[in-house]
Amino acid sequence: MMKRLETISKGLAVKLVTASPEQRRKVSIVACDLALQTACIDLPIILETLEQLLRNGKLSQERITELNKLAAEFDEKYFDFQDGNSAISQAEALQ
DSSP: OOOHHHHHOHHHHHHHHHSOHHHHHHHHHHHHHHHHHHHTOOOHHHHHHHHHHHHTSOOOHHHHHHHHHHHHHHHHHHHHHHTTOOOSOHHHHHO
16 A cells, blocks of 8 residues: 555655664654644644653653544544634634
């Protein structure tokens, strides 16, 4: 099965597959940091989580549950926007 990254950069996809778990973790954290900067997200829970990952790479089950709940809320807002059931702007929905 072809993954999304392979459609953009096959070489990078190969490097990620062959990277160690520690290397993949570091790459993931850098990608998350870049995504947050690009999207201008400044929610404390997200910023604190990134800092925690940068410090020791470990998250509590409670934090993971909180993040999953937040992701579900964001998904719901985005899908409401797509369905025309929301007053938020396209930029807010994409963020």
